[in-house]
Amino acid sequence: MNIEPEKNHVGADTSSFVQDAVARHQTPLLHYAARLLGGDVDRARDVVQDTFVRLMAQPPERINGHLAEWLFTVCRNRSHDVLRKEGRMRRFEEGQAERLTAADPRPGRTMERNEQHEAVLRLIGRLPHNQQEVVRLKFQNGFSYQEISRITSLSVTNVGFILHTALKSLRQQMTAQPD
């Protein structure tokens, strides 16, 4: 008599844990995955779904406390898998990513005030990929240096360096624009 209610209880617990996670994180994760996958929203959706399926296999108590970090890490690894399988990714040697600069020319000098956000986003889009990722994790997803370090497996020092470099070049380009 007391077997069934117990079973239901466990099921409901896990389900609401995953359900909450989905409600909270699906949009940020979709954005993140879509960036990693070069704008392929369909594939990003698959990766995010896969991430949540993996979440279901996890006991909630193991992930509680760093759920966002766990999801972003798994999502990142899954995106990596997809790219690798399809041979679309070039492996970066250590340090190479930081030295890369965007090939695109500097943006034009005409910028309307009301287009400022768009302009800032354009500037971000011209940063090297690793800088873009860290900038977004920090200023869009609100992760700390420590958390970004654990998601990307870069060292904390490295995260700080990448962010500093990105902000410096953004700052220079933004002040180069007429206000």
Add this chain to the structure above:
Amino acid sequence: MAQHTILPDDPRLTAYALGEMEAVERAEFETQLQHDPVARQAVAEIRATVESLTGALANEPLPEPASRSLGNAAIIPGRDPRRLDGGLASPDGILGKKISFPQFYYLVAGLAAACFAVFFAYWDQHRPLHEVKKYVEMPQGEVKHREEVGSIAMNLPVAESAVLDGYESSSPTSATGNTETYAFHRDSDFQKPSDNPLSTFSGDVDTASYSNVRRFIMSGKRPPVDAVRIEELVNYFPYGYAAPRTEAANGVELPVDSQRAPFAAHLEVASAPWAPEHRLVRIGLKGREVSEATRPAANLVFLLDVSGSMNEPKKLPLLKQSLRLLVDRLRSDDRVAIAVYAGASGLALPSTPASHKAEILEAIDRLEASGSTNGAMGIQLAYDIAKANFVQGGVNRVILATDGDFNVGPSSEGELVRLIEEKAKSGVFLSVLGFGTGNIKDATMEQLADKGNGNYAYIDSLAEARKTLVEQAGGTLVTIAKDVKLQVEFNPALVQAYRLIGYENRLLAKEDFNNDKVDAGEIGAGHTVTALYEIVRVGEKMSETPGVDPLKYQTTKAVALADGEGPASKELLTVKIRYKEPAGDVSSSLEFPLFDRGVRFADATPDFKFASAVAAFGMVLRDSPHKGTSTLDDVEAWGRAGLGSDAGGYRSEFLGLVERSRSLLQ
């Protein structure tokens, strides 16, 4: 000659600007900064850049498919999530190691794929065709985009899975249902000083419970028992305790070191009105006053809940009016930023000097309610802005206004609390303003304020907003002491039993008193804290027996003390107070002994009588076993006797409330 010790390429500039430095390193770096105007300029520029980045990224649309540049997508392989540990392991030294994906992945992937296939089969049957397109057709316009992002239906299989059934019946709360939640509290019982000579609790000036109780009574409902927190009722009212540096009342001598203390203590004892054979002890603390003109400059970040649930007259519109009141009070050297959170969080107003009042008011006017509530993202953002504009020695405060229903956010309630706790270490204080009815998560908000070194007030009317944000702006904004703990030691020679009235969820273990790592309440400028103890003297017959049998092997040393001539033997009790300076990590301690001169209730001060009346009202509302003979008539008579000068008319309002509650307590 300017000496450039910090090079422009130094990543510490960014880490400092973002508040990512440990305290020690930060202090060191700040010393260097003082001698380096170029670096200071760089820090300011970085912060400006971060603000526009945060604003722009908050509304970023999904990326366009970049057909030609797929080959550029570059990811350095990530880490095994099984080793994610919330920060325990050192994250360094991972880059550069060749990382291969562990077999774990293939195993899980296989299992997951199997589950996935099952789900998909099920899901696909039930998925209307047009929903598929939803994912792809993202609106291009930025403003529109933001509203719709919140509603992208991922339609994950979990939501419909037959495996997880039971979820639908347990799914939370319809939009119309009342989902207010309150944590359970049991009334404190009498304790014997021979068993527990020490009573320890956290000093607290939250007042939210009173305005909440008032809302219930005014709308003709009896407040739920656990919404009545007696200490918050008592502390809602201003009491006329003298500020520090003046003569203490009632013959209590101030110790010498209290001359520098940020608050004064005022003890009083008389008979308990609801049980005249018992004694009632009032402990009153009064914080140092800080005038509007002399308070330090403020760096305020409003963090406003603009989710759909706030779209009610008593919520967002009232919030806007309240903010206007506060902005009117600010000085020109203060700064204000407004961060909002709904489905996505964003910056509605970058940190702006209060001299640009028009800009601030305009930003307030523009606020609109929509979407669900992602509390944690907003909190993260607000603290980042607060840290970026940190005023050394000033008022640095995040003011969170919400109905408390954090239904979307990268966190469970526990995680949210953890986040706030972490953020509180940065020296930024928190005020929580609760709004509205219907889904107040009272316990969540109180807990956030407590963990975030802050205060919590419930705003149900413009008058309440004026009390909290204008009349008591000093106290709401300027914290003069933090982690204030009180410990009372009772003299077993005179005290047979004692009971702390209220503060049930503020009790601390006696060891916590001297442990500076244990968080406790904050006191704002000019605030008063009032605590009441009911005491049964030795020789008095006790009408109720405390829960534990008399101890067999313990002897009361204190009896010997009373027989002897020791100076302490005539003391009823001693109040010990520990506190920290707002920026300090080490606590100071004060001690105040109390003698009982047998004063009757009728001869007590008006403040004493009024506080007793409020406590009795709380006990009646809670139907407490300790309410004694109290009736609403008594409460009204005692309250009237304690009316005093009634500055602000709050005490008269209380009497009106007692009157209104008569019909509810039949």
